[in-house]
Amino acid sequence: MITREQIKKTLDEIYDAEYGDGDGELTLADGISFWLQNGEYPFDVIETIVEAVYELSGKPHNALGWYAEPLRDEWSYTGEIAFVLVDAESGRCLTMHRPDRADAEASISIALPVTTEEEAIDAAAYFLRLLGVAVEERPSHGGDV
Amino acid sequence: MITRKQIKQALDEAYTARYGGEEEGEALEFAQAIDDWFESGEYPFWVLEPLFDAIERLSGKPPCALGWYAEPVCDELGYSGHIIFVLVDAESGRCLTLSHSKSLNQHARVSVSLPITTEEEAIDAVAYFLQLLGVPVEERVSESAS
Numbered sequence: 001m002i003t004r005e006q007i008k009k010t011l012d013e014i015y016d017a018e019y020g021d022g023d024g025e026l027t028l029a030d031g032i033s034f035w036l037q038n039g040e041y042p043f044d045v046i047e048t049i050v051e052a053v054y055e056l057s058g059k060p061h062n063a064l065g066w067y068a069e070p071l072r073d074e075w076s077y078t079g080e081i082a083f084v085l086v087d088a089e090s091g092r093c094l095t096m097h098r099p100d101r102a103d104a105e106a107s108i109s110i111a112l113p114v115t116t117e118e119e120a121i122d123a124a125a126y127f128l129r130l131l132g133v134a135v136e137e138r139p140s141h142g143g144d145v
Numbered sequence: 146m147i148t149r150k151q152i153k154q155a156l157d158e159a160y161t162a163r164y165g166g167e168e169e170g171e172a173l174e175f176a177q178a179i180d181d182w183f184e185s186g187e188y189p190f191w192v193l194e195p196l197f198d199a200i201e202r203l204s205g206k207p208p209c210a211l212g213w214y215a216e217p218v219c220d221e222l223g224y225s226g227h228i229i230f231v232l233v234d235a236e237s238g239r240c241l242t243l244s245h246s247k248s249l250n251q252h253a254r255v256s257v258s259l260p261i262t263t264e265e266e267a268i269d270a271v272a273y274f275l276q277l278l279g280v281p282v283e284e285r286v287s288e289s290a291s
Contacts, residue, residue: 050252062246065253067231069216084214084231086240088253093233093240096212106212106235 001134002056007121010052018051019044029117036115039076046070046081049120053127063088064131071111079115084108085127094130146281147203152268155203159195176264183262186223192261193228199271204278210235218258226262231255232274241277 011028020026028048035042046068054061067084070077085094095110112123118138125135156175165173175195182189193215201208212233218225232241244254259270265285272282 060249061252062249063253065240065243065255067214067229067255082214084240084255086243086253086255088243088245091239091243093212093238093255096233096235096238098235103209105209106233108212108231108233108240109214 001136002125002128003136004121004125004138007052007056007124007128007135008117010055011048011117011120011124014051014055015044015048018048027117028120032114032117032120035077036079042070042077042081042114045114045120049114049124049127052124053131056124057128057131057133059131067109080111080113081123082109082111083123083127084110085130087131146283147272147275148283149268149272149285152199152203152271152275152282153264155199156195156264156267156271159198159202160191163194163198164191174264175267179261179264179267182224183226189217189224192267196261196267196271200274200278203271204275204280206278214256227258227260228270229256229258230270230274232277234278241274 015028015031016022016024016026019031028045031042031044031048035045050066050068054064065086065088069082071080071082072078083095086092087094093108095108097107097110099106110126112126113119114123122138125138128135153175157172160175160178161173165171178189178192178195182192197211197213201211212235214231216229218227218229230242233239234241240255242255242257246253257273259273260266261270269285272285275282
């Protein structure tokens with residue numbers, strides 16, 4: 001089973017190698033903060049999540065097809081990213097959801113919040129599970145009062 | 146075989162059905178929807194919805210048999226006129242806009258980007274998706290002449 005700590009480590013290593021000096025100082029959390037502050041297209045954040053999914057699932061790049069679009073409201077990015085994930089071998093859209101009602105349209109994308117590193121770990125864990133990889137659950141923050 | 150004229154008619158009818166005027170029997174032209182998009186600079190749901198309606202109708206698919214993702218492309222100056230589409234057959238779950246990569250290091254592509262700046266281009270887009278769905282469509286007549 002892949003732990004959340006492993007996902008965090010993978011995300012940070014990929015982000016630092018691609019967008020930092022490779023000395024371990026830059027983390028994905030820095031990239032997310034930078035995105036939410038500067039309002040530019042978060043190519044680095046998306047690419048890091050996608051690359052971590054490849055690395056942790058052991059899939060070659062051409063085995064998966066992705067579409068990712070950060071969502072915007074009237075003013076700026078909302079912090080959510082819409083993803084479409086397709087298994088290229090079977091052609092099956094893994095993010096498709098068919099509602100119970102026959103007259104409701106199928107949704108083929110999933111919008112996930114990526115405003116913190118914990119949420120980025122959740123996103124990577126979500127895609128790994130879609131690919132059949134067992135991932136540790138996020139610990140609950142709730143407790144007895 | 147579906148002709149380009151039938152596609153134009155289906156687009157006009159789908160646009161009228163969704164956004165028809167107040168007067169009964171008033172017919173709208175889909176070309177106007179595209180013009181309105183570039184004038185308004187707003188998200189063109191009134192272009193996308195009739196486009197999908199026309200594809201559904203002409204392909205003979207039941208409502209909600211297709212899953213779509215569509216995103217108009219923006220550059221620094223506004224909408225570029227290109228729209229990115231992902232099309233999935235909701236019954237089989239198969240992504241119809243998928244194109245494979247032979248290189249192990251390259252992602253497979255799941256989307257296509259099509260220009261929709263004129264009615265002819267909208268007809269091309271509908272024809273493209275109909276062909277993906279296995280429907281034969283008349284080829285666009287070449288504009289060049291000897």
